[in-house]
Structures are given as C-alpha cells and as structure tokens.
Amino acid sequence: MKIILDAMGGDNAPAEILKGAADAVVTFAPDLEIIAVGDAEKIAACARENNLKLDHIEIVNATETIEMCDEPAKAVRTKKDSSMVVGLKLLAEGKGDAFVSAGSTGALHVGTSLIVRTVKGIKRPALATIIPGKTPFMLLDSGANVECRPSMLEAFGVMGSVYMEKVMGVKNPRVALVNNGAEESKGTPTYVEAHALLKANNRINFVGNVEPRDIPAGVADVVVADGFTGNVILKLTEGLAKFFGAKLKGLFKSGVKGALAYLLLKGGVADFKKGMDADEYGGAPFLGAAKPVIKAHGSSNARAIHQAIRQAKLCVENDLCGVMARNLTSEEKEA
Template sequence: MRLLADAFGGDNAPLEILKGCAAAQKAYGYEITLVGDTQKIKACAEQEGLDLSGMKILHADGVFSMEEQPTALLKAGRDSSMAVGLRALAEGRGDAFVSAGSTGALLVGATFLVKRIRGVKRPALGAVMPTADKPFILVDTGANAEGSVPMLCCFAKLGDIYMRRVLGVESPRVGLANIGTEASKGDTLRQETYRALSEMEGIRFIGNVEARDIPLGAADVVVADGFTGNILLKTYEGVAKMMAGKIKAMFKKNPLTMLSYLGVKSGMADFRRTLDYKQYGGAPILGVQKPVIKAHGSSDAYAFQSALRQAAMCVEADVPEKIREAMQHDAAQ
C-alpha cells in the first residue's frame, strides 16, 4: 500500500502530519511517501525525535497557502507539496493521496491533475459522519455549491458505492436532504431529483430525509448539493462541540458532580468517540481516477492517521474502479 502524504497541508503541519504518518506506518505497515521540503521534514523529525527511516520523501519546494485562489494550484502553485503529490499520484507513484490543505485547491488538483472518471458529472466531497447507531456518508459537502438533477443522482451513486465497498453496507438506504419527507416538499431541484432518484436502478432510495432525522440514522447515504451539505456538516460539527462542552462543564460544576462522573466515565468516553470526527479522518473526493482524501484542516496526528487509513480502505475496496464500472454501465443503457 503506497500512500502519498502532503507534509505541509493544514494548520498543524508538518509536525502533526509526520506524527500521524509515523503512527500509521507502525500500526498498518503502509509504505508512506512524505511530500514537501526535504530539509524541513528532516529537521522537524530530528527536533521531535520522530523516526522516519521507513518513509520516503518526495521533495517539493513550496506550500500552497489557504489564502490563494484554488485554481492557482495549477500554475503558480505547481511546485507546492499538494500539486507535486497529486502529480505523483496521477503518474502512478502512489496508490492514494492525503492532504489537510486547502479544500478548494485539492478539488481543483484532483479534478485536473488526477482527472475525473468518465461519466461523473462533477467530483464530490463525501463526509463520513456518526449517527446514534452507525456512520453514514453525506455527499456533497462543498465541492459543488450549486446542483442539478443529474449531479445529485450521480452523488447518490457515488455514496452508494462508497458505503457498499468501504463500509460494507449491503444495501445502503439513500435519502435526499430536504425540508420535509413528502415527495412534494422542497424547491424545484429537490422535487425533480426526488422523481429521478425514485426511478434510478441499482440504489435503494427511501425518499426525503429531514435534518433532524439524519443524526438518528435515517439513511446510510444522504444526498445534497454542496451548499446544503456543507451547512449540514458544519452544523453537525458545531452541535457536537457544544454538547461535549456543556457535558464537561456540567460534571465540573462542583465536587459532587465531579464524583458522579466516575460512575459514567466509560460511557462518556464512548459518547465522545461517537461524536469525534477524528476517527473518520477526512472526506474522500469521489469521482476521480485514484483515491484522494481531504483531511480536516485542523487535523492532529490521530486524525491524519485515520485519514491515511481511510485512503488505504478506498484503495483496498477499489472504489475508483467500481465507480468507473457503474458509469460505464449507465453509458451502455
């Protein structure tokens, strides 16, 4: 398993990226190539006492800034760690690429350097998220602010393939994010997409799902345009942080509440794990020729390790090839 890691993408690079790579290599035995300034990588590792002896380094002079326009990656940013890593992936020097850098730039690079799979209308960001029972995938979470019926139908197929191949859900329930469960609810896009999804072969469409029901496990795949999906994602993250903070404050209120915490300590640990995005690592960019994972911008070592694991799972499940087969099947109809 050959994984390419952007050593200089994200708020906590390069230290947390290097620590995450070292942990992933130790836990899973991946062949990891760090992409970035060789001198800076070695200096950071030496300063922190990290053993990178089992990893390769692919030198890149630059770092793509979060402030730059995403399309600048293809020209002014072509020597950045992100662009160099994506080109290496496209050239077959790795099986997957992981970056915690600019989401927009990574989408541009994945689309134009790694290339879109024929038949995919637009690549989409799929975020794996927790529910009361088991995880689901939300597609799209920001790659495409505006949607169309063909795009949303494609997102449904991408999410269905991911849940089947990576998370092992035999018959994923596909729901359309909407303001009500009735077929007549929502704007024209939602109504027309509902009809199209109802007629789609190969997916188990269960109808509209409301935002309040998503955390309760209403669907295995939730389909949305990128604007709606991103709002859902950020609301989810915000509520999780608020709940964790409130519960922590409640138990620290006085000595008695602190003592009572001991009785529910293991249950609270399970609760925190359920809400923690770090266990899922990042969002796969679905619809490009090889696996590209967008790790959270504030990833620490554990989150980046999880993103590397997610990338490996996409490779093992051969997700791009399954998407390619599905698109070819549709084209032949």
C-alpha cells in the first residue's frame, strides 16, 4: 500500500512529518510505502540534520507550499506545484491509495472536491473529527460545509456510521442528530426534515436527537450536525477543555498544598490527559471523497502523523470509500 504524504503542510513541517513517516514505515513494514511530496532539497537537508532514514519513502518534488493565510480556492487554482495539489493529483491518478496532510483545512477541502472528486450523491466532502469523551465519537460535519440541506445531514449519518464500523471497529454504531430537544419536531425546518430522513434510513442505527448536554456522556458514536454547528461543538469543546485544564493547573500551583496534591494525583491526571488526546485516533477524514483524504492537525508532531498514516491505511484496507459509496446509494446496508 502507498500512502501519499504532504511533507510541507503544518506547523512542524517537514521535520515532524518525515519523522512520523519514518516511524510508520517501521511499524507497518513490509506493507507500507510512502510518497512524500514537497521541496526535495529541503526534505533531503531535513533528513540529514535529523539523521532520518528515508527507506521506503519516495520523494516527489513540489516547489510551492500552500500557506495557512492563502485563500483556499485561489491557492488550489494557482499553486499548481504545491505539495498539497501535487499530492492530491497523485492520489487522483492512482499513484497512491490515500493522502495525508497537516496543511490548510480549507485548501484541502477545496482540493479534495476538485481533484480527487467525491462519491456519487456527495457534492462536497464533510470534515469528520473524532472527539474523545466518555467514549470517543465522530462529529460531522465539523466545519467544512457551513450550510447543509437535510439530505446532506442524512448522508453524514451514513458516512459516519461506515467509518466508525470499518475503521474504529464499533459494531452497529449509534447515530444521533444534534438538536435543541429530544422530540422529532425540534429545531429548524432543516433539522426536522433531516430527523425524518435519518429515521427512515435503514442502513444506519439512528437513535434520535441528541441534546448537546449529553454529547460528552457517550450517548452516540456518530454525531451529525451542519458544519456551522459542528464547528461550534468542536471548538467550544477545545476551549472548555483548555479552560478547565487551566483551572486545575491553578489549583495545583496554589502553594504547597496544591503542589502536594499534584504529586498525589499525577498518574491519574496523566491517564486522563492521554484519554483526551485526540491524536490517538489520527486526523480528520474528509468523508465523501472518492479516495481517503486525511486532515492531520496543523500542530501535528511525529506521533500524530504516525497515527494519521495508520488511519489512512485502515481506510484503504477496509475499502472505506467503496463501502460508503455503496451504502449511500443502495437500499440495504452492506454487511
């Protein structure tokens, strides 16, 4: 299997990206080859400096880089020789099986839609994020499509369900629709209609509306929302985790008592932090793309890249996009 990697995307490129790739090649040998796309000279220099072995990593040169500040659509159109565009083209041409990038989310969304294209019935892919909680769940769309029609919300339910089953190994995943009440009549007209469509869809295990209060309690494996609402859920979760974390840190730093308490709780706090580490699950897949495209976090380190490559490999091995395409169009769920 060949995974294509954007060697220049993200805050820690190319060093951490290449380290993650080198680690992944060792972990998954002999099944994995990597195509690293980016400035070949910089990549070679970085490998020398960091004493990295690039066995089983093919370098494909790309002279440009899409920056976070670039306007996504324009960047994809004009930076033809950027690591992201070249990587997506290699994927579209079948030179590799999946693409991983820690670069601009917006550009990756546009580039995926235009270059890799989407499965039948999906116009633009959804950004799907795995969020830790009592049990980890998939939130989609978490920000790519700010406005969604009811049929898109239905498709999100199907795609999220296939992902949780095929990649995360969750049997018969529980799919829920974010809403401001449990009753079918709740929410905007879009949400009322989406509820009816999800309920009638026999390829998913729809458990009804979920109130945001219950999301962290693990009541669903797939949480469906439009991209505007999903983005609020994703970002507010991040913000509140940071806020409560800082408060806890403040308690530990309040004198001798706090320091002593920290020593007593250190192991438990570390376990909790590890449980809340989203990197463990890899990056955010663009579901609905014709081939697997994974957005790794912009701040990804080698470990996060390693996990995103692992995730891309699972998507390929389980024919995620194929099963998804069939489940989106057929009447019955594929076993």
